[in-house]
Amino acid sequence: MTAQVLTANGLLDGEVVFFAGGRWVQHISEADVFIGDAGAPALAAAEAQPTVVVAPYLIDVAPSEGVPVPVAYRERVRALGPTIHPDMGKQAENRREAAVIEHAQGAARSTGRVALIKRK
Amino acid sequence: MPTLIRLDAAGFRLASNDWLDLGDEDEAVDGPILVSAARFAAQADELLTGNRPVGVRLRSEEPVEPLAYDLPRLALVALEFPKFRDGRPYTAAQLLRTRYGFTGEIRAVGEVLREQAGFMVRCGFDAFEPADGSGPEDWGRAAGLFRHVYQVAADGRPPAFVERAR
């Protein structure tokens, strides 16, 4: 069963955010994990909040050490921050979460990203 | 009837939309009629002798050149924006005004948003059917945002290089 997390960017500040029980959080370790299609209603709700977030989409994740780690490499970079600046972005704010994401096993194509491209 | 805003020397104001948008198969009636380019190409003389104002509706991919000959007898050209991002009607309007000297109404229809009011006015549009619920005041504000312009366009505003030479 695929596990997914809903992500978006905050409209006002552009920050990467994750959906957690009706609110938007900064770190993926706090995000709600949806199994199968369960993320669809949250996605619809996010799309209906155009003054809160932009470009919401679902990403595939695989749990690792208690953190829903994105399967796609791109989504990992998005959850971490620029890899050449470990002092910037979410990786600097939550070192434990960053370490789990960095060490997690292999990556594959992200369905979330493919959906984004199709929408364009 | 969609909202119609007209621009004249006094500014932007609501106008009554008296034009009948005729489908290609509809019968031509009395009163101002707006027809497709295809229908006009087929029935121009017939329509124009009917003693009522005639207008042509151009889709964004349709050229203005075929209308050139009949422009003096046309009261209206409606240029369609299928999406607000389709920039072809701007060229069409400029050509109608500056190359073909059209003095009738050029109306923006389709996905017409007040954010593009300034550009539309500069290119020679003088009538607008907004798709975003905006009114004449919104259009007046949006179109009046820039005190100067850099280039010559259909609206005849003096460009910066003319202002500088004064």
Next chain:
Amino acid sequence: MPSAIYQYDAIDSAMLADRVAEFRGQVARRLAGELTEDQFKPLRLMNGLYLQLHAYMLRVAIPYGTLRSPQLRRLADVARRYDRGYGHFTTRQNIQFHWIKLKDAPDILEALAADDLHAIQTSGNCIRNVTADPYAGATADEVDDPRVWSEAIRQWSTFHPEFSYLPRKFKIAVTAAPKDRTAARAHDIGLQLRRNREGELGFEVMVGGGQGRQPFLAPTIREHLPVRHLLSYLQAVLRTYNRHGRRDNIHKARIKVLVAQLGAEEFARQVEAEWAATDKAAVDLPDTELARIRGAFRIHPFEPRRGPSPAFETAKAADPAFARFVRNNVLAHKVPGYAIVNVSLKAPGETPGDCSADQMDAVADLADAHSFGEVRVTYQQNLVLPHVPLDDVPAVFAGLQAIGLATANIDLASDIIACPGLDYCSLANARAINIAQDIAGRFALPERAEAVGELKIKISGCINACGHHHLGHIGILGVDKKGEEFYQLSLGGSGEEDASLARILGPALSGPGVVDAVERLVDAYMGRRLDGERFLDTYRRLGAEPFKEAVYADAHPA
């Protein structure tokens, strides 16, 4: 200090102020939900604001790559106040800030406008920043100052009501020297200034170049366009494109596709027909305005000095590091006694093209003290102090050393062009910066880099080619293969007057693999080069075979 660069008059400044007010209103309407994201997106793009991987990115225009020192200080100020203390110079002579908030954007634009800076049309389907030779006004080999014409185009194209919703983006480059430092042939329109046999100044007009998914070198559609007709001719090209460019498929929407589809001859015929029907006098700038613009680029109060500069020569003899800096970064100026000094933003271990706010301020100070307050940005993501007296070059070198900007590697293997890639960009498939850093690391030893000589390595993190990989002597394209980063090598590209598109060498390699491969390519070149041959020359002479073998014969491909 009086500036010899175009400075905004009251009208230019009013344009910026009105634009800021307009954007403020648009942002407010977006935040209030009166504009959808779909309606707002082109508006924010036309103010240079992208939604990127980690935050909004703001691309600030640096018209024809020229900055006055107060402007560079203003960019440093924006980096400090609204970003994370640094900026990134791009392959279009612009600067990008990667950590911007939408709610700050109107204030940032207002702050920029105080120094005649803006982000107008740095994105969107409109005419973008016009780039020019970074050595304009300093190089002996130009027939005219290309910035005069770039400024004319800038004004004409700004808020052009007919050409703000083109099928796709539109990029123009202007060059005036036989050596092309702008990659003109790879632009939608490249303009090469030249004198014809009668001595009249004109443009060779090249239309339909571009990189990205389908690279093209622009064919020449007009050999000689008298300079006074520049704008009316551009109008004819843009109008033809606006009317007939494809709008059904974003990947087929650039003018290069239209030109390729019609053929250069037919495209030229359509443009000429449109131009013939144009009221040129209404569009072309009157002589008074051209003179006004030209006058703004007046000559600095240079004090020409013939003969060697004792300070310069002494420093070269005494300090091998300075001598190396002169060899690689310093070029002759058209005025005797002066020099063009390149400032490399490719220090070992740093992100190519990145510059901290402190470094920007320091370069501004050096410009004030030693370069008539002028700084340039090159499309190779470096800076230039264009007018340094030879006597002052040692002091400039010392000043650059103090801020970590004295790397003596211009055009060498470690002077790599790299886009921000997957570390920053939501379009990217792979990272580019780390690859650039790793490759540069292999050539960090200055002796080695100099021994290899001119080698232009260009890295793009995706097919959009912002790293110009199609024009690299070695081009590297990051691809996503089953969710992992792989890199495709191409060889033999050039963005200069001998323009050529790089050709794919073989199957994509892993990150470490491609870094190794570059060393093998260099070894293959070193082992076969003839006297005076650069990497590009040896490749052009021998073809791909020996290089293919060097990389793939016993390598373990992906």
